[in-house]
């Protein structure tokens with residue numbers, strides 16, 4: 001399996017945006033516009049949650065893949081480079097111990 005698959009997929013999505021192709025689902029989404037793309041992101045997110053809740057691993061992997069693809073279409077629509085997300089993840093990877101302390105509510109004051 002190629003370790004550049006996310007970058008490769010994003011390049012395909014960007015290519016569909018700049019050079020529309022007949023019969024392309026990605027082009028169909030760009031044609032429909034942001035509201036349709038966001039609806040699909042929401043649907044795929046919900047389907048991922050349901051598959052995970054049901055403990056269906058293979059189905060969950062499929063739904064996660066649908067979600068990542070639709071997120072990429074959203075990113076391309078909004079002109080967000082994949083490298084911006086990669087850089088943010090990289091920045092966060094340098095920080096550990098991210099659990100916030102639970103604040104105790106003092107009801108007696």
Ligand SMILES: N=c1c2ncn([C@@H]3O[C@H](COP(=O)(O)OP(=O)(O)OP(=O)(O)O)[C@@H](O)[C@H]3O)c2ncn1[C@@H]1O[C@H](COP(=O)(O)O)[C@@H](O)[C@H]1O
Pocket residue numbers: 009012016021023024025026027040065066069
């Ligand atoms: N990764 C994906 C990908 N994941 C999911 N899908 C499509 O997303 C759609 C989601 O299915 P749904 O049943 O939820 O939606 P639908 O009822 O078909 O359509 P709508 O609800 O959107 O109207 C299906 O048509 C899937 O084929 C994808 N379509 C494309 N890609 C990638 O994009 C590349 C380019 O595809 P085209 O743009 O079609 O050439 C492909 O080679 C893939 O790498």
